[in-house]
Amino acid sequence: MKRFFALLFVLNSLPLAAQTSLADYRQAVIDYSRQLKAAAARTEAAGERLGQARTGYLPRLSMDGTFSATVRRYNGAERWTFSVLPQLVQVVYGGGAVRAAVAQAEAGYDIALCDEEFSRLEVGYAADYAYWSLSALELYAAAMRQYVRLIASLKEVVDRRFDEGYIAKGDVLMIDARLSEARYQLVTAEQGAEVALHNFNILRGAEASVPVRLAESVRDSMLMPRHADPAAALERRPDYAAAQLRTVQAEAEVRGARAPFNPQVSIGIGGSWQPRTPNRDGSTLVDGSAFVKLSVPIFHGGERRRAVGAAQALRRESEWNAAQLRDDILREEMNGWTAIVQSRAQVDASERSLRIAGENLELSTYSYGEGLVTILDVLQAQLSWIQLYTNDITARYNHALAISDYRRITAGE
Numbered sequence: 001m002k003r004f005f006a007l008l009f010v011l012n013s014l015p016l017a018a019q020t021s022l023a024d025y026r027q028a029v030i031d032y033s034r035q036l037k038a039a040a041a042r043t044e045a046a047g048e049r050l051g052q053a054r055t056g057y058l059p060r061l062s063m064d065g066t067f068s069a070t071v072r073r074y075n076g077a078e079r080w081t082f083s084v085l086p087q088l089v090q091v092v093y094g095g096g097a098v099r100a101a102v103a104q105a106e107a108g109y110d111i112a113l114c115d116e117e118f119s120r121l122e123v124g125y126a127a128d129y130a131y132w133s134l135s136a137l138e139l140y141a142a143a144m145r146q147y148v149r150l151i152a153s154l155k156e157v158v159d160r161r162f163d164e165g166y167i168a169k170g171d172v173l174m175i176d177a178r179l180s181e182a183r184y185q186l187v188t189a190e191q192g193a194e195v196a197l198h199n200f201n202i203l204r205g206a207e208a209s210v211p212v213r214l215a216e217s218v219r220d221s222m223l224m225p226r227h228a229d230p231a232a233a234l235e236r237r238p239d240y241a242a243a244q245l246r247t248v249q250a251e252a253e254v255r256g257a258r259a260p261f262n263p264q265v266s267i268g269i270g271g272s273w274q275p276r277t278p279n280r281d282g283s284t285l286v287d288g289s290a291f292v293k294l295s296v297p298i299f300h301g302g303e304r305r306r307a308v309g310a311a312q313a314l315r316r317e318s319e320w321n322a323a324q325l326r327d328d329i330l331r332e333e334m335n336g337w338t339a340i341v342q343s344r345a346q347v348d349a350s351e352r353s354l355r356i357a358g359e360n361l362e363l364s365t366y367s368y369g370e371g372l373v374t375i376l377d378v379l380q381a382q383l384s385w386i387q388l389y390t391n392d393i394t395a396r397y398n399h400a401l402a403i404s405d406y407r408r409i410t411a412g413e
Contacts, residue, residue, distance in 0.1 A: 021215040022131050025204065029127035032205035036123055039116040046105070046112035053105035056098035059090040059268075077278035087270035095262030100255040107249035114242035121238070121408050128404035130203050134196040135218045136397035140390060141189040147386045148186050150361075151179045154378060157369060171375040178379055218396040224340065225403060228410040230333050236411035237329055243322035250315035257311040261304035264295045329409070336406040343399035350392040357385040 030036060063086040070079045091098065158175045161167045198208040234240055271288040297304075364381035367373040406412075 019213040019215060022128065025131050025200075026124050026127040028204040029130075030120065030123055032203075033119075033123045035119055036116070039112075039119040043109070043112040043116050046109040050102070050105040050109045053098075053101040056091070056094070056101060059088055061086070061088050063087070075278065077280050078275070078282055081275050081277075081279050083272060083274040085270060085272050087268055089266055089268035092265040092267055094264050094266075095259035096255055097259035100252050100259055103252035104249050104256060107245045107252060111242045111245045111249065114238040114245065117238035118242070121411060125404055125408040127203065129401065130196070130200045131214070131216075132218055132397055132400040132404070134193070134200045134212075135214050135216070135400075136393050137189070137193040137196040138214075139217070139219065139393050141186070141193040143386065143389045143393065144182070144186040144189040147382070147389075148179070148182045150382055150385075151175065151182050154365065154368075154382070155179055158375060166371070167375070174375055174379065178382075218393065218400045222400060222403060224344065225406055225412065227337055228333065228406075228412060230330050233333050233410035233412075234326060234329055238411065240322070240325055240329055243318070243325045247315065247318040247322055250311070250318040254308060254311040254315055257307040258304065261297045261300065261307075263297075264293075266293045267291065268293070332409045333406075336402065336409045339402040340399070340406055343395060343402045346395040347392075347399050350388065350395045354385075354388045354392045357381070357388040361385045 063084065065082070065084045067082040068080070073079050155175045158167065158171055162169070162172050197212065200212065201208050201210050267290075269288065269290045271286060273284060273286050275282060275284050361378075361381040361384075364373055364378045368375065368378045
């Protein structure tokens with residue numbers, strides 16, 4: 001039994017064969033992520049909308065054309081006629097609509113960039129979650145297999161002592177029941193590990209059942225991250241930057257809502273190509289003109305006030321949303337750091353408890369072989385050991401996730 005626990009300690013202390021490290025897996029997930037590809041497409045669309053808005057500063061060239069033919073000829077004129085009217089127009093002042101549209105589009109593009117970066121943080125955390133989940137569930141399944149072997153080994157002793165007449169049938173029935181229960185729990189643990197493997201592989205775009213060996217384990221020692229300054233963490237958060245930009249965008253929307261009701265000035269040149277009127281011989285003429293256009297809205301029944309009021313209300317909503325997100329991020333940072341500290345304390349406590357449970361199990365098993373304790377004492381020691389071993393895995397898993405979550409919250413490395 002001493003050799004068994006020595007081997008267990010060595011296996012838990014040695015790193016696994018390095019095939020898939022956390023950094024490599026995170027990069028593979030980021031490269032495959034459909035979520036990030038969709039975010040990149042939204043950024044591209046925002047860039048195109050920005051380019052489209054900037055075309056409002058450029059002159060517009062357009063051409064209208066018509067052709068018609070009458071059923072009858074009148075006064076010797078041709079039945080057909082046509083008109084081609086090209087026109088080049090430059091808006092000199094459009095009430096601020098173009099500048100407002102460009103400002104909205106610029107803010108929209110920056111928001112899309114921030115959203116893409118925030119999606120990268122979320123995908124990175126999802127990769128960490130899948131990695132540590134697989135590590136923890138594989139360790140739990142391995143612990144259950146060890147638990148089954150422990151009970152099976154004890155069953156051999158119980159069966160031999162029963163055959164020799166030293167114990168009653170009740171002890172045999174108890175060990176049989178405990179072994180059956182342990183095998184049932186083993187099936188559940190192995191199922192959880194298999195599901196975690198599927199999630200792990202699908203997230204990186206690999207075949208679901210491909211076996212993997214993790215280079216890192218939740219049982220490895222993990223460096224505590226530095227406690228981030230809340231204000232600095234807030235400034236690094238891309239979703240908070242996006243919330244602030246939405247306020248800027250909403251302010252531009254207020255100017256855009258006001259623009260149609262401001263005076264507008266445009267200049268242009270145009271021309272016409274058409275037959276003479278009446279069209280007697282089919283000959284055509286070309287004529288040209290230059291113009292200045294002024295439009296001054298005077299009264300629209302309060303439409304401007306309503307449009308601007310609605311836009312200002314949306315701007316205030318954006319401001320409150322940004323303020324709420326600020327509070328949420330600060331709360332997340334404080335809770336995230338608390339989770340790291342508390343999970344680290346749980347790891348230390350569970351490590352000590354597991355060591356004591358291992359010594360108690362070893363002593364109980366030896367004492368039972370010498371006839372000094374009952375089978376119930378050994379079974380209780382075994383149950384205590386597997387519970388504390390599971391608690392240790394859970395504590396280390398929670399600590400690893402707390403570190404990953406804190407890095408997501410603070411947008412740190």
